[in-house]
Amino acid sequence: MKFFSFRFLIKLLVFFISLSLLLLLVFGISYYTIDRIQKKNNLMDIEDYSPISTLVVPQNPKTRSKFPFIDVHSHHWNMPIMNLDNLIEEMDSLNMKYQINLSGSGFAVFSGKQDLMDLNLSKSINNIKKNYPERFGVFVNLDLSKIGRKDFKLNTEKYLLNASKIGATGLKIYKNLGLNLKDGEGNRVKVDDDRLQFIWEKCAELNLPVLIHSGEPIAFFQNIDKYNERWLHAKQRPSSFRPSDKYPSFEIVMNEQYNMFKKNPKTTFINAHMGWYGNNLSKLDQQLIDLPNVYVEFGAVINELGRQPVSARKFFIKHQDRILFGKDNYNKEEYYLYFQVLETSDEYIEYFRKRHGLWRLYGLNLPDSVLKKVYHQNALKIFPSINSNLFK
DSSP states (O other): OHHHHHHHHHHHHHHHHHHHHHHHHHHHHHHHHHHHHHHHTTOOOTTTOOOOOOOOOOOOOOSSOSSOEEEEEEOOTTGGGOOHHHHHHHHHHHTEEEEEESOTTOGGGGTTOHHHHHHHHHHHHHHHHHHOTTTEEEEEEOOGGGTTSTTHHHHHHHHHHHHHHHTOOEEEEOTTTTTTOBOTTSOBOOTTOGGGHHHHHHHHHHTOOEEEOOSOOGGGGSOOSTTOTTHHHHHHOGGGOOOTTTSOOHHHHHHHHHHHHHHOTTSOEEEGGGGGOTTOHHHHHHHHHHOTTEEEEOTTOHHHHHTOHHHHHHHHHHTTTSEEOOOOSOOGGGHHHHHHHHHOOOOSBOOSOGGGOSSOBOOOOOOHHHHHIIIIIHHHHHOTTSOGGGGO
């Protein structure tokens, strides 16, 4: 009986191995056949389509900004233990004199572990002070998931005060506020929630600018179909999209943010990513007129500006005192395109990330006087602790 059972198991094993090989063979043949048909009919995935332009126009690529600049939007999650020498070397090659790390409290802010947040912030600031005190700024972050708790206001005010004392230069608010941040009762926390009002007031008192990221590009809230210009992004990063059955609409989140700005005229706000209105500059124009306490930076949205060079140039000139240079995720080579779009009149510039838009960019050819303000003069007004001699 044992012999029979063992024999049966061997046969069963052989059967499954044979079946697996057969399925692999069938799938292999199917894949090969489909691939041959696609090639025969000249079919390909949009991700594979990378045409080499035959357009012959002047190109003036830039590897260094025309004037020294401050990047107000960067992220270095390992700054507490980071060897800053290599980063400084790259910054010098770009003509970047000062960089702000918005992730001062580290990943711990998303786990709610206050002791780790404190440690990450203090070690980040100490690393800077010890090595390059005049080249970096660090923003503090808050765990807003504790909203509504009895000691939330008192602890948060203490944390902001301590962060300011040890050298934090501002407060960064992440995009979960207004999108998926919930209070203790499971309700979405709105951007203009009255329970957060004390934070903006405290920042005004401490002279801490607030850089806030609210919402996402409007296309991320729309249906994912052939009409969505960010369809490729949905395919590659589906979690970035905000379906209406799970999230509030783009308009709701942006209106909440506007109301919060309006209620706090004494607080200096930096609206990240052009407030996601880089594709609607007339809307952003009206907001900047209405909100004299709000600045904008263009991290991760240079692609929106470069596809409308005439409108964008007019916008930059009109609001030249309210725009800051921001890049978002740090990558040395990606700065080159920012310089080219801002400084030249080049045409049909290829963007470095296809999922951000399947279009080419055009240079704004900004006047030197505007470039200087965008690159550093506006930021120096907001952050007086930055050594202005670095820009002479």
